[in-house]
Amino acid sequence: MKIQRAELIPVAVADPPLLNVMGVHEPWALRSVLRLLCDDGITGLGESYGDVAFLDAARSVASRLPGFDVFNLPAVRALVAEAVGSRVYAGQHGLTGAYSSEKTLATVYSLFEVAILDAQGHALGRSVSDLLGGKTRDSVDFSAYVFYKYGAHIDGRTDEWGEVLTPDAVVAEAKAMVGRYGFRSIKLKGGVLPPDQEVAAVRALADEFRGQPLRIDPNGAWTPLTGIRIARELDGILEYLEDPTPGIAGMAKVAQQASMPLATNMCVVRFADLPPSIAANAVAIVLGDHHYWGGLRLIQSLSILCQTFGLGLSMHSNTHLGISLAAMVHLAAVTPHLTCACDTHWPWKTGDVIVPGALEFRDGSVAVPTGPGLGVDLDEDALARAHENYLRSGLTARDDAGYMRRYEPSFRPNISRW
Amino acid sequence: MKIQRAELIPVAVADPPLLNVMGVHEPWALRSVLRLLCDDGITGLGESYGDVAFLDAARSVASRLPGFDVFNLPAVRALVAEAVGSRVYAGQHGLTGAYSSEKTLATVYSLFEVAILDAQGHALGRSVSDLLGGKTRDSVDFSAYVFYKYGAHIDGRTDEWGEVLTPDAVVAEAKAMVGRYGFRSIKLKGGVLPPDQEVAAVRALADEFRGQPLRIDPNGAWTPLTGIRIARELDGILEYLEDPTPGIAGMAKVAQQASMPLATNMCVVRFADLPPSIAANAVAIVLGDHHYWGGLRLIQSLSILCQTFGLGLSMHSNTHLGISLAAMVHLAAVTPHLTCACDTHWPWKTGDVIVPGALEFRDGSVAVPTGPGLGVDLDEDALARAHENYLRSGLTARDDAGYMRRYEPSFRPNISRW
Numbered sequence: 026m027k028i029q030r031a032e033l034i035p036v037a038v039a040d041p042p043l044l045n046v047m048g049v050h051e052p053w054a055l056r057s058v059l060r061l062l063c064d065d066g067i068t069g070l071g072e073s074y075g076d077v078a079f080l081d082a083a084r085s086v087a088s089r090l091p092g093f094d095v096f097n098l099p100a101v102r103a104l105v106a107e108a109v110g111s112r113v114y115a116g117q118h119g120l121t122g123a124y125s126s127e128k129t130l131a132t133v134y135s136l137f138e139v140a141i142l143d144a145q146g147h148a149l150g151r152s153v154s155d156l157l158g159g160k161t162r163d164s165v166d167f168s169a170y171v172f173y174k175y176g177a178h179i180d181g182r183t184d185e186w187g188e189v190l191t192p193d194a195v196v197a198e199a200k201a202m203v204g205r206y207g208f209r210s211i212k213l214k215g216g217v218l219p220p221d222q223e224v225a226a227v228r229a230l231a232d233e234f235r236g237q238p239l240r241i242d243p244n245g246a247w248t249p250l251t252g253i254r255i256a257r258e259l260d261g262i263l264e265y266l267e268d269p270t271p272g273i274a275g276m277a278k279v280a281q282q283a284s285m286p287l288a289t290n291m292c293v294v295r296f297a298d299l300p301p302s303i304a305a306n307a308v309a310i311v312l313g314d315h316h317y318w319g320g321l322r323l324i325q326s327l328s329i330l331c332q333t334f335g336l337g338l339s340m341h342s343n344t345h346l347g348i349s350l351a352a353m354v355h356l357a358a359v360t361p362h363l364t365c366a367c368d369t370h371w372p373w374k375t376g377d378v379i380v381p382g383a384l385e386f387r388d389g390s391v392a393v394p395t396g397p398g399l400g401v402d403l404d405e406d407a408l409a410r411a412h413e414n415y416l417r418s419g420l421t422a423r424d425d426a427g428y429m430r431r432y433e434p435s436f437r438p439n440i441s442r443w
Numbered sequence: 444m445k446i447q448r449a450e451l452i453p454v455a456v457a458d459p460p461l462l463n464v465m466g467v468h469e470p471w472a473l474r475s476v477l478r479l480l481c482d483d484g485i486t487g488l489g490e491s492y493g494d495v496a497f498l499d500a501a502r503s504v505a506s507r508l509p510g511f512d513v514f515n516l517p518a519v520r521a522l523v524a525e526a527v528g529s530r531v532y533a534g535q536h537g538l539t540g541a542y543s544s545e546k547t548l549a550t551v552y553s554l555f556e557v558a559i560l561d562a563q564g565h566a567l568g569r570s571v572s573d574l575l576g577g578k579t580r581d582s583v584d585f586s587a588y589v590f591y592k593y594g595a596h597i598d599g600r601t602d603e604w605g606e607v608l609t610p611d612a613v614v615a616e617a618k619a620m621v622g623r624y625g626f627r628s629i630k631l632k633g634g635v636l637p638p639d640q641e642v643a644a645v646r647a648l649a650d651e652f653r654g655q656p657l658r659i660d661p662n663g664a665w666t667p668l669t670g671i672r673i674a675r676e677l678d679g680i681l682e683y684l685e686d687p688t689p690g691i692a693g694m695a696k697v698a699q700q701a702s703m704p705l706a707t708n709m710c711v712v713r714f715a716d717l718p719p720s721i722a723a724n725a726v727a728i729v730l731g732d733h734h735y736w737g738g739l740r741l742i743q744s745l746s747i748l749c750q751t752f753g754l755g756l757s758m759h760s761n762t763h764l765g766i767s768l769a770a771m772v773h774l775a776a777v778t779p780h781l782t783c784a785c786d787t788h789w790p791w792k793t794g795d796v797i798v799p800g801a802l803e804f805r806d807g808s809v810a811v812p813t814g815p816g817l818g819v820d821l822d823e824d825a826l827a828r829a830h831e832n833y834l835r836s837g838l839t840a841r842d843d844a845g846y847m848r849r850y851e852p853s854f855r856p857n858i859s860r861w
Binding site for chain 2: 299326
């Protein structure tokens, strides 16, 4: 079965001013939607980043995809390799670790792999999880993703969540999120305020949500010494400590002194990072992300590798829409060695491109869609609106730091800042 | 789609008196054929070991398989885990490394995984390689498998290959095999004669087959010191040296001094063996075998793991029939990181259970079958004959050592013997 057309549609959804180590989320989060049109009216959907650098790379593949067999993924991978060459895609602004040509290939290929698996599933009448070996679970647990945030965008646009800059506000946000979606574990995005303030917020969460797994992710904002100190202060409180400090060497220093496991989506971001990380005992939990690890099948292999070396595995998330959530849910469902609830930005989402109803959070979990392929369908009107938003936004790349400078002109993004 | 019946049929094919470290091949090689009968007349085929211990374990699964969904492999895996429990299957007589409950589960599950993938393929009209992610190659290279052998079985039965106990005879056997099948690399099964005689045979092969990759596999028959000495003597001649000595520690000692890579199917035989082997730099090439590593999908993950850690990957073989060859070929086809020609006992095979024609050796390669599933069909008459052979053979387990004692009453199998 051949691919006839590959459409890449940039979209944008309104995003609240969420804070992180690099700055603050801009008013619009950019994503790309890939729609494959194949023989016999079969379609396939993929979703990934929406900045112009990624779109350019993905378009250079999409334009050459017609005529490819949807069952010949290796040929598509070879096409991606040829199309991206030695290009290094650096679109994630420091929040997903180092850039490399290996990661670029993995990132671009992933978009096409997911869409092709969706098309295969539609052609065969089977779900993506069936094609990947079958579900080990019928629903997938996610964690609440609690952010510090400003009360309004620079243009004055507010949102229902309000300003969140204190422990009390963090707890209130978490309560609202847990109340709405039933999450049974909570992650605080840190690296925003001085570490002691973030420790206070975690303690406040621990008081409110007794016994629930808690995590904090400062995105490498701390020095190793600060990481060690905070690890001591949060002893017995955290399920895991995520990326306290950048780099394998720094993480290893913290890991040696920390009582809780260290997790990462920054210092182990491709297969080549695993041997040095394992040798240094730097990381206990890898937060995989099919968007930049090379697709669903490679995360399955990452899971076996992690299991083999006694590492945990969970899932990282950037802002995403329903196609990516469906891919994440199918992937998590077919991955027996998945040791913690996955991350998702879902609660912050203000729109989508899929027909509602296929994916719902209940008790913090999402049931695996049972329809063919990913089990989600495009909502053409919503897609058109999201594309309009993209055009209207005027944005071409994510720039949390540049946007932050509109709030704080002297802001300079840097990790290891405390 | 449900499984309606699972038939496990033990079979035997006549086998020449091939020599190895454990003794000599008995007159009959035992295998098992698994036939699944599913809804809508869909069938699935698997093949594995044929000794009574394996048959017992596999039957305890097969009898409970009816009613299982062919797309729910995780449920089948759970059934296998429950059925085999903590049982340790020890049927391979020291030629495939240590036994463990982990390896037992992997071994029994593999038979069912392959048959179920075949059934999935028939149900969907796609090949097993399509289901595993698509072919990266259209044909798979194999190596000639040269054995020392006796000229006749103990009952006087001879074969076309005659006695092979000298370098000249080894070369003659290799020439016949290469002439017939076109192999472009050659492996000598060693561990049979004192090491210097085997070195002489390898040198004779190198003289005859200039520039072709050569390997020797003494199945751990040597001490580390002997391994180091032989590695020096075969410097520049071997593509790899396979299992010169048993165990990770011993292999690491040899590896430190050897100029050529060391390969193994004995000291790394399950995922748990990889971390210590990698830490010790014991092995450069893992010879995977889906029959005991847990099936086709897990070998795909093994390949990613090997690639990640800079290890080569190739494929081990025991005596096998066409169903296993088809599985090996599909697996090799979907495995980009496969760094050497695979092993196969195929040339020694005297019969089969599949309809001829689907699998042929040309220039040492086998083209990947393109039909649905594994792309091979049972030959009912041949299957019946092979099952008759099994009943007639009176054998219930492979016992190369016991059989050797009928030639040499004082023979005692032991590795590290030289």
